[in-house]
Amino acid sequence: MNTLAYQTTLESEVIRIPEAARFVGKEVLITVVELEEKTTPKPRTWRHLGTVNLGQQADGLNLRDLAYE
Numbered sequence: 001m002n003t004l005a006y007q008t009t010l011e012s013e014v015i016r017i018p019e020a021a022r023f024v025g026k027e028v029l030i031t032v033v034e035l036e037e038k039t040t041p042k043p044r045t046w047r048h049l050g051t052v053n054l055g056q057q058a059d060g061l062n063l064r065d066l067a068y069e
Contacts, residue, residue: 007035 004019 002022004017006017
């Protein structure tokens with residue numbers, strides 16, 4: 001079984017695949033999948049400066065989460 005895979009931006013309704021000649025006359029499966037746009041997460045900013053008294057119970061607690069709340 002031979003496979004071709006392309007990732008491209010469609011610019012028209014016609015898709016041209018030069019290497020498809022070897023598939024002429026054979027049964028093939030063609031799938032078109034829209035890819036999600038990659039987004040960059042916005043940078044997190046600190047809202048508070050200071051300290052927190054946890055009473056020496058910092059196990060299992062992410063201190064950075066306190067600054068974002």
